[in-house]
Amino acid sequence: MASVTIIEFGGTEHEVEIEAGKSLMQIAVDNSIPGIDADCGGACACGTCHVIVSSEWFAKTGSTSDEEDMMLGMTPERADTSRLACQIEASEALDGLVVQLPEFQM
Amino acid sequence: MSLKSTAMNITAPVIPAHWQIRAVHRFLKIKNTLFKGPYVPTFIESPLPEVDTLAIEDIDVSSPFLFRQKKWQSYFKRLRDECPVHYQKNSPFGPFWSITRYDDIVFVDKHHDLFSAEPIITLGRTPEGLEIETFIAMDPPKHDEQRKAVQNVVAPKNLKEMEGLIRQRTREVLDELPIGQPFDWVKTVSIELTARMLATLLDFPYELRHKLVYWSDVSTASPETTGGRVDSDEIFAAAADAGKHFVKLWHDKAAQKAAGQEAGFDLISLMQANEETKDMVKRPMEFMGNLTLLIVGGNDTTRNSMTGGVLALNQFPDEFTKLKENPALIPNMVSEIIRWQTPLAYMRRIAKQDVELNGQTIRKGDKVVMWYASGNRDERKIDNPDVFMIDRKGARNHLSFGFGVHRCMGNRLAELQLRILWEELLQRFDNIEVLNEPECVQSNFVRGYSKMMVKLTARKNDKPDKVSP
Numbered sequence: 116m117a118s119v120t121i122i123e124f125g126g127t128e129h130e131v132e133i134e135a136g137k138s139l140m141q142i143a144v145d146n147s148i149p150g151i152d153a154d155c156g157g158a159c160a161c162g163t164c165h166v167i168v169s170s171e172w173f174a175k176t177g178s179t180s181d182e183e184d185m186m187l188g189m190t191p192e193r194a195d196t197s198r199l200a201c202q203i204e205a206s207e208a209l210d211g212l213v214v215q216l217p218e219f220q221m
Numbered sequence: 222m223s224l225k226s227t228a229m230n231i232t233a234p235v236i237p238a239h240w241q242i243r244a245v246h247r248f249l250k251i252k253n254t255l256f257k258g259p260y261v262p263t264f265i266e267s268p269l270p271e272v273d274t275l276a277i278e279d280i281d282v283s284s285p286f287l288f289r290q291k292k293w294q295s296y297f298k299r300l301r302d303e304c305p306v307h308y309q310k311n312s313p314f315g316p317f318w319s320i321t322r323y324d325d326i327v328f329v330d331k332h333h334d335l336f337s338a339e340p341i342i343t344l345g346r347t348p349e350g351l352e353i354e355t356f357i358a359m360d361p362p363k364h365d366e367q368r369k370a371v372q373n374v375v376a377p378k379n380l381k382e383m384e385g386l387i388r389q390r391t392r393e394v395l396d397e398l399p400i401g402q403p404f405d406w407v408k409t410v411s412i413e414l415t416a417r418m419l420a421t422l423l424d425f426p427y428e429l430r431h432k433l434v435y436w437s438d439v440s441t442a443s444p445e446t447t448g449g450r451v452d453s454d455e456i457f458a459a460a461a462d463a464g465k466h467f468v469k470l471w472h473d474k475a476a477q478k479a480a481g482q483e484a485g486f487d488l489i490s491l492m493q494a495n496e497e498t499k500d501m502v503k504r505p506m507e508f509m510g511n512l513t514l515l516i517v518g519g520n521d522t523t524r525n526s527m528t529g530g531v532l533a534l535n536q537f538p539d540e541f542t543k544l545k546e547n548p549a550l551i552p553n554m555v556s557e558i559i560r561w562q563t564p565l566a567y568m569r570r571i572a573k574q575d576v577e578l579n580g581q582t583i584r585k586g587d588k589v590v591m592w593y594a595s596g597n598r599d600e601r602k603i604d605n606p607d608v609f610m611i612d613r614k615g616a617r618n619h620l621s622f623g624f625g626v627h628r629c630m631g632n633r634l635a636e637l638q639l640r641i642l643w644e645e646l647l648q649r650f651d652n653i654e655v656l657n658e659p660e661c662v663q664s665n666f667v668r669g670y671s672k673m674m675v676k677l678t679a680r681k682n683d684k685p686d687k688v689s690p
Binding site: 152153154155156158159160161162182185186188189191218219221 | 615
């Protein structure tokens, strides 16, 4: 089973199965991972599915669009490898991906 | 930046802001008696027609009585079903497009490249002479810089510091409430709690906190802006008084800082600590704009959600029972209250180029109004949208905070205040009975209540506490 690991701010780890074609946000929401709000439901319009990708995986999560960059720019917790989970498409190629959640979504 | 604004920036070091505002007011009064001033609509209330008696092009949702007369649901439903991108060419606020479906609203809100928030986000204009500069009505990149400079005051990290204080102040208000006697929930609870919160955020003199509420109420209530009832003399007087107090607060804070006192987490201290905003007091229209934005943003919205939640639970009493049986639903209910109430009906944009949307061509320069109040009741997106459901799935996906770069900066504070309020209410009361129809404010922008009489029933102390904050 291909899986990704989502680590809450407090350190709790969740290993969830990859469903190819879904976004990482959708997978997190489907698995009720706390700390992903996804207020806009995947429209890249709210910034509340912010994740920080481990640096070795960052390039494999795809490129950050201008619109995603702008939404990420609104959070003070932005890191170099920040992404919005709704903009990461899950695939078998992401088997083993590790992402951290920020302390807050805003 | 306008000529007047530039002139005010140059003279700011020598002429106090409130004198400048008064001078502008006097100048305009003289000018407008000599020459015809800009058109200011007047609104006299009469019953609005039923929407099915109107031709589609005659539907005008800019009426400040639509919410008060409970016609807004039928009007917007017809637009959503028959003409979701609707042009009204003859409103008292000039011609404008209404965007009424959820998905179209998200499209407009996201596309700041196609739709500008400048110069103002209300249907009508700001009163002549009071064109304040505020980042809610600026486009990137200037918007981004200004927002970043002040957003930490309501960022979750700051809120964590403030949660205990918010809870303490909520308890103080609730512990004073009469049991079994009618009282006005709006004045005693909703206004009082939001006034205390605003005074905390600004570190404003606590005993003067009701001034903040008044200034905020007045600033969105002129006829030419939202169809409200406050005339420009009163607005100018309020703006001058606000300017005087805010400038004093700024200088007091600066003096405390200079005397080596540790900087607080309040808005002014944060502005003074930021390179971009540390001299903002020298730019009066921008300074006033930012403060006005914060007090308006933190006033009507949360206040009317505090009242709206009580009203909703009275209209849907089974939900109140559900809530008492399961207080863990409070956070979800808070989102549902914010959707159900939608305390600000819309945000306005101006098309920067021709845009095709849902079969209509919006022309460059046209006014475009995103009706959040309608989108939040869009059957295409939300099941049984008129029903208040505290355990609604996807309750967070409402439009009330807007989407895109202008998304509400204080959303987490609003949610926190409402969550704490309901946690503390459930600890104390078994019922909050709404005694009469609430009185609604006259506005096409603020969906608010001016009075709502309620009666409380104390909670019987035979149940263990289910909420333990």
